[in-house]
Amino acid sequence: MGLLLPVIAFGLYxxxxxxxxxxxxxxxxxPPAVAQMVASLEARLKANPNDLDGWLLLGRSYFxxxxxxxxxxxxxxxxxxxxxxxxxxxxxxxxxxVFADERAVTPRSAQLFxxxxxxxxxxxxxxxxxWSCRLxxxxxxxxx
Numbered sequence: 001m002g003l004l005l006p007v008i009a010f011g012l013y014x015x016x017x018x019x020x021x022x023x024x025x026x027x028x029x030x031p032p033a034v035a036q037m038v039a040s041l042e043a044r045l046k047a048n049p050n051d052l053d054g055w056l057l058l059g060r061s062y063f064x065x066x067x068x069x070x071x072x073x074x075x076x077x078x079x080x081x082x083x084x085x086x087x088x089x090x091x092x093x094x095x096x097x098v099f100a101d102e103r104a105v106t107p108r109s110a111q112l113f114x115x116x117x118x119x120x121x122x123x124x125x126x127x128x129x130x131w132s133c134r135l136x137x138x139x140x141x142x143x144x
Contacts, residue, residue, distance in 0.1 A: 030065055034065070037061075038058070038061050038062070038065070041054060041057060041058050041061065042058065045058060045077075049077070050081065052078055052081050052082060052086065052089075055074050055075070055077040055078035055081065055089075056074075056075070056078050056086075056088055056089060056092065058074040059071050059072075059074035059075035059078060059089075059092045059093075059096065060092065062074055062096075063092070063095070063096055063099070068096050068097075068099040068100035069096075069100050071092070071096040071099075071100075072093060072096035072097050072100055075089055075092040075093035075096055076093055078092070078093075079093050084115065085119075087116050087119050087120045087123060087126070090112050090115055090116040090119070091112075091113070091116045091123065091125045091126060091129075093109075093112055094108075094109040094110075094112035094113045094116065094129065095109075095125065095129070097109040097112070098129070105129070109129075110129075113125075113126065113129040
């Protein structure tokens with residue numbers, strides 16, 4: 001009886017669960033059409049690596065897909081091409097670095113946010129992130 005219960009439980013779980021027992025079919029939550037668009041954008045940028053708008057679009061695409069390191073790499077290309085003058089590239093790179101590092105603001109990302117704030121002081125991200133860098137690392141404790 002002690003062995004029969006786990007076997008039955010496993011059988012019921014396998015039958016009624018929505019778990020994919022055959023393995024992943026695609027990247028989690030990414031429709032094949034989106035993955036194909038990103039791949040074609042990558043191919044286009046290999047053929048024309050000086051396309052600043054293409055690098056910005058690739059950075060945004062990877063960020064939305066949750067591939068923060070790839071997003072940072074794409075934004076780094078855009079940042080380098082603009083010589084650090086493009087605010088979207090600067091903010092995108094900084095934000096991707098924050099998300100890639102488990103949402104921790106690193107010294108480099110803080111410096112990039114400050115640089116973006118100097119160039120576009122009314123940009124929402126340029127306003128938010130430098131301020132959030134100054135927040136305490138742990139939330140304050142409240143007394144009940």
